[in-house]
Amino acid sequence: MRSYCVLLRCLGLRCSGLRCAPNRPLLLVSLLSGLLLTAGCSSIQPWVKPYERNNLADPIMSFSPDPVEAGYLHHVFQSREGARGAEGGGGGGCGCN
């Protein structure tokens, strides 16, 4: 319950009116709302700030810088190997042989 109050408080809401004992559905609700609130709550900040994306924004960090080329290579591997799927960005949409 306490964690839920903390979460509510960081939204600027008061918690005193809610009387509740710990139980499983509540725990679930707390977890869910925790998940929901993490993005907006000032007490839990994302650890990489928008202005710190210098290196992440560099094109060399892209998982799939050239989608056509990556899609082609996935197609080559798919047609020579038994495994398929989870190729990631640029994976061909066609499930053909």
Place this chain on the structure above:
Amino acid sequence: MAATDHALARPLNGQPGRLRGGLWLLLVALFSLPASAAVLPADRADVLYHSYEGGGVKIDGPAVLVRKSVTDDVSLSAQYYVDEISGASIDVQVLASEYAEERTQYDLGADYLLSKTIISLGYSNSSENDYEADTYSIGISQDFFGDLSTLSLSYAQGSDTVGKSTDPTFSEEKTTRSYQFGWTQVITKNLLMNFIYHVITDEGYLNNPYRAFRYLDNANDPSAGYTWLTEKYPETRTSHAAAVRGRYYLPYRAAFGFEYRRYNDTWNINAYNLDLSYTHPLGQHWILDLRYRFYSQSDADFYADLFPAENFQTYMGRDKELSEFTTHTFGVKVSYELDTGWSRNWLEKASVSLAWDLIQLDYDNFRDARRDDLTPGTEPLYEFDADVIRFFISAWF
């Protein structure tokens, strides 16, 4: 319906109420979170020439992609792709089977940016004189948690019509369904990771109608020879693949990438691959990419290079793709980039790239049946190298 289908269907259909509730919560969570970096893919055009040469076959052709945003929140893409096939692979040489000589593929896509969410729709058509495939896909991706995380879900459904050029009356159907879950996470200022879980199910005619398995005429005497017979495949296949990949930014402006993927399916093929890559800019204009990939798989339950008898088991196949083998891939890519810098110009950036991959395939239980001078079952194991080349010009505008 076969048991393998139930295995896949259970989590989706088994408890509809609970899933719907969970999905609803998930959707509420997705749509309510403030985020700011969901962006549509950049406008670009690519013209590519690709060539695959190895094992007696050459497959090459062009590909063209154009992606353009039509409004602030809608981006459309179209791709045209051709495979021209020539030469004769080991299968063609052994079985005198035929190949389609050309495959043409069209892809159309639309991405719709709705606040912090991107909804993607896709259609793809692949056409050969003996094979026709249509695939529809829908996907949703959402940035959240201060844009450190991106969650994506996608579903695709394909229906294929399998024909046979030697038999105009031959026509079989195949349906493919694909479910993919993806999670991309910013770990640090320099590390990006991605996790994908992908389930694919096939139902229908899954054979290659030109391929055959071989069985001994006399199980006790291989020297008596063997006979070829059209393969018998199961009518369903469900596969699970999970991959973890990451990219790490090195302090001197270079990137190190890795991927580990595991795979298994209801044909009992177990596979994994490990990829390592390194991207290194040289000066202002050049980018060098190096990569190494190792792949290994076990064979399918119904695979054998040489069956002891005609009706040895229900399903029998001898596709080398179903055998036990490993591949090593060594790749290098060089790009020359011209950055015009500013979005006010119609052309923001252009690049020319040349990439070459050498794939070495070593089969552990697929033998070279062209060697009819040897006793069946004692032929050397098959192996070959393939060169995969791409040359492409890209423009961002």
Place this chain on the structure above:
Amino acid sequence: MTLTNLKQLLATALLIPTLLLGNAALAKSEPLSGPAPDFALPLEGGKKLKLSQLKGNVVMINFWASWCAPCREEMPLIEDLFQNYKKLGFVVYGVNVDFNPADAKPLLKETGVSFPVGYDSKNRVSELYGVDSMPSTVMVDRKGNMRFLHRGYKPGYEDDYEQQIRKLIRE
């Protein structure tokens, strides 16, 4: 704990973030109040510029980076605003957040940016202002108070900037 309580909790948990945060994220700009925290950053050439030195002007603080596409898109538009309103007591203070200032310079040259740009390569000023999207723009009135915040940039925001600049100049 009754079922109604649980339902209320659920509603709070799910709807409040949806309404409050969801809508806030969609808004073009939001009002701010309180004095703009002072800072000093080195400009091209090494000279430092303090924000408080610009007091008496309407100041548009624009946080940007060379690797941020929407930042690059709005840069020439901000330059236009600067040219049009600088005679009326308006100034732009660009805060560049690139880790390496050298990355920003070719771009500045190419658009012919003439307003002062400070290099915040250690991101101290971005931290001070709690910048939570790129670009971010803070409008400061003649008295040195923060008045409006813009998160990100989309075509059309420049009209909003202009309206606010006009309003603050007239005060």
